Amino acid sequence: MGIRTEERVTVIQGVLGLGVMLAAFITSAGIPVKPSSIEALRTVQLLSGLICGAISFAIFTQGWIMFTEKLSRQRLYSAVLFFLLGALDVLYTAGIGQIRLFGLETGPGLTAALLMIANAVCPIGMLFIFSVPDRQISGKHKFIVLLGTALVSAAGIVLLYTYQKYLPVSWLESHLQVPGRIAICIAVLGLHAAAITSILYRYRHERPPAAMMVNRALMFMMMGFPLLMLADPAEVGYMHAVGSVYLAISYYFVLKGVYHLTIDEPFRVQQAVEARMEYMAYHDDLTGLPNLRRLKQMLAALIDSDNKHEPVRAGVAVININRFKAINDSLGYSAGDQLLRELGDRLKGLLLSGEEVFRMGEDEFAVLFSVPDGVSGFEKRAEQMLESVNPSVRIDDTEFHISLSMGLSLYPEDGQSVDQLIQYADMAVHHAKEHDLVFIRYTETMKKRTQSKVELENDMRKALLRGEFFLEYQPQFSLKTGKMVGMEALVRWNHPKRGLISPGEFIPLAEESGLIVPLGEWVLRTACRDTRNWQIQGYEPVCVSVNLSMRQFRQYNLADKVDAILREVGLEADYLELEVTESMTFDIETALSQLQSLKRLGVHISIDDFGTGYSSLNYLKNLPIDRLKIDRSFVKEVMLDGNDAAIVSTITTMAHHLKLKVTAEGVENEEQLNFLREQNCHEGQGYLFSRPVPAAVLESQFLSRLAG
Structure with a gap:
């Protein structure tokens, strides 16, 4: 760790101060003072004493009064120390000026005694302050210290007044010779050295400026005290004046150090904390981009400037990553975070003057445009930015291609407020995703459609309670x-x-809102109850298939819920088939665990819409499933498209090898039926056989026929 500026300045000032002290000591020793200079030197001493006293009480004020609510141990003890030193300085200054205070007989001897006490108390106090750990203190602690300081000060004054005749003042004036004074100097200087060493050791790593200032002060005290102590206390000389100036300088450094410690450094720390808090309040922690709050702030400033007769146009584009949830689910959240950071950097790199990119949250970003003129200019710029984003992203040495959707709203054409513009851009991007579009600008119909969705969602919540849902059954x-x-x-x-x-x-709205879970449970319970009732009525038992939603499939207690419903209605598990989609098996470990739990109940498992998802044959063979259902999109074109015919043929062949049953959906004509028979497809459902029918129709037209 190199030498810092504060440390370098401390060394330079220490060397210069030591040189001046030695020069003053050598040149002043034995030199008589002219009578005309005595008053000037006494004035210097008096002023130095007044400065020391004033600084002491200033330090007391800084360390105590200005931090009543956030008083730390260091500040409190520093305030107490310099309150006591201030009192000693007042008495010391009175001695220099031969002023009678509190009935004390002032003179050179008392002045020397007070000087010794002050110069011994200061390093002892500093040594204590910087040796104990610093922490916040309570009001009770502050009151006790305040009371103790007042009592000690009052007791000191009373003792001085009462027993002043017993003080060794005359002895200090005449009998204490040079060797004795040198011994006192060495003892006091040792205390200063110990205090300096303690402070240097305490702050050996961070080395704050305040600690360096306090050490600088102790150094000047060390240099000033010998000049005052070794000079004849009964006379006024140059050494007294220089020593007094050194004391004043040392107090100045203490004041500066305490200022750094109690005001400047806490203020800078507070500034840094506030700056960090403000940054966090207006920036996204993951990408470092400005967040939604910052977008609202900037957009509000633009609109406000427009209201002040400064024409303004602005555009808000919301960008959404398509299938981001699948990336998160399959690759993990760290990969998703990496993708978000990468996209944020790419969008930031495409910005022009007057543009800013924001992280809206989850997988959404926003761009604020404020430069293009006219609706077409904004639309052209937004599409240009979207097209410029490189879709190739490398995550963990694997390259992925992402697709984006963008929705745009303009001020003042589309909205007049901040919330409207952001809301409408968000509506537009969701409309784009729903309709497989890359870019679209907000229109009024989107708002109506969104409002309709909200109303429909509210109605759906009530529909479950009011019994507005019912089941139809399509026979297989x-x-x-x-x-x-x-x-x-x-x-x-x-x-x-x-x-x-x-x-x-x-159904998509129920998935989006989470209502699909209670709705799915109602469907499962109703289907099982109907099936059991038909069995009780004597109809030939048949298996009922029920679709599971993604949200249902991810429930940790799904198997327990299914088991509870079967027990509740009294249906044997063998007559229930649960249909899942390929996308639900994307996370193979979770899917395998969930399917195994369901199979242990005895229910059948089928994969619905097979061929449209992302199943891997490598793990398909390990899934505990019973049936594959060929999606209607392949069956529809099976007689017209050779690829669809090949897919259907491959699926049925594979299913036979895996000992799985195959059901074809969407069978609508005899040609399709004959082709599926040729491929040894086991079962079929579709309009050729029957449309979905109410329970009563299924009972009268199909179950009764089985009974006959």
Whole structure:
């Protein structure tokens, strides 16, 4: 660790001070003082004493009164020490000026005694202050120290007044010879050296300026005290004057050091803390980019300047990472964080003058545009920035390609307030994601659609309580025998005002809002209850299939809930099939654990919409599943598209090898049926056999036929 500026200055001042002291000692010793100079030298001594007293009480004020609520042990003890030194300095100055205080007989001997006491008390106090650990103190502690200081001061004055005739004043004036004075100097200087060593050791690592200042003060005290002590106390000489000046200088350094310790350093620390807190309040911790709060602040400033007759146009673009959740789930949060930091850096690197990028939270960023003129200019610039983002990202030595969506809102065309502009840009980006668009600007219809979604969500919460949901069942048939072998339960919503609402409208909303969990439980319980009731009525038992949502599948206690429902309605697990999608098995370890828990109940497991997800054949064979359901998109074009025909053929062949059953969805005509039979597909469902029908229709048209 190198020598710092404060330390270098301390050494230089110490050397210069020592040189001046030695020069004063050598040149002043034995030189008689002219009568005309005595008053001038006495004035110097008197002024130095007054300065020392004033500084002592200034230190007391800084260390105590100015920090009543945040008083630390160091500040408190420093204040007490310099209050006592200030009192001694007042008495010392009175002795120099031959002023009678408190009935004390002042004179050279008393002055020398007070000088010794003050110069011994100061290093002892400093040694104590900088040896004990610093910490905040209570008001009770402060009161006790205050009371103790007052009592000690009062007792000292009373003792001096009462027993002044017993003080060795005359002895100090005449009998104490040079060897005795030298011994006193050595003892006091030893105390100063110990205090300096203690402070240097205490702050050996951080070495703050305040500690260096205090050491500088103790050094000048060490140099000034011998000049005063070795000079004849009965006479006024040059050594007295120089020594007094050294004491004043030392007190100045103490004042400066205490100022650094009690005011400057805490103020700078507080400034740094406040600056850090302000930075954290307006910046994202992960990316270091300004956050939503900062965006609102800057946007408000722009709008405010427009209200002051300064024409302003602004654009807010919200950027969303598509499928970010899948990246987080599959690669882990550290990879997701790395991606967010990388995208933030790339967006920042594309900024032009008058633009700023912000982290909105989760997987969203925002860009504030304030330069382009006109609607088309903003749209063109926003699209240009989006197209300029490099989609290739390397995470843990693996290269990924990301896709982004952007929504834009403009001031003053789209919104007049900060919250409106940000809200509308966010609406636009979600609209873009829902419709597989890269970029779109906000329109009024988006607001209406969002409001409609909010209303629909509120209605959905009430619908569960009001019994507005009901089930339809789509029968499943054996392609070999033509017999009904199962049925899939499908939820429907009969809205009291809007009538039947498409599942494609309310199911995604239920997923998004979390209502899919209670809705899914209701579907499962109702389907199991209907199936059990039909068994009780004597119909031939068939298996019912129920779709699980992603949120349901991720429940840690899913198997317990399914088991509780089966027990509640009295249905055997063999008559329940749970359908999951390929995307649910993306996290293979979690999926494997969950599926094994369900299989232990005895239920059947099928993978729905097979072929549209990301299943790996390497782990598909290890999953405890019973059936693959070929997605309707492949079946629809099976007679027209050779690729779809090949996919269906491959899936059925693979399923046979894995000893899995295969069900084809969306069978609508005889040609498709014949092709699926040729591929040895086990079962099928679709409009060719039956549309989804209410429970009563299923019972009268299909279950009764089985019974017959």
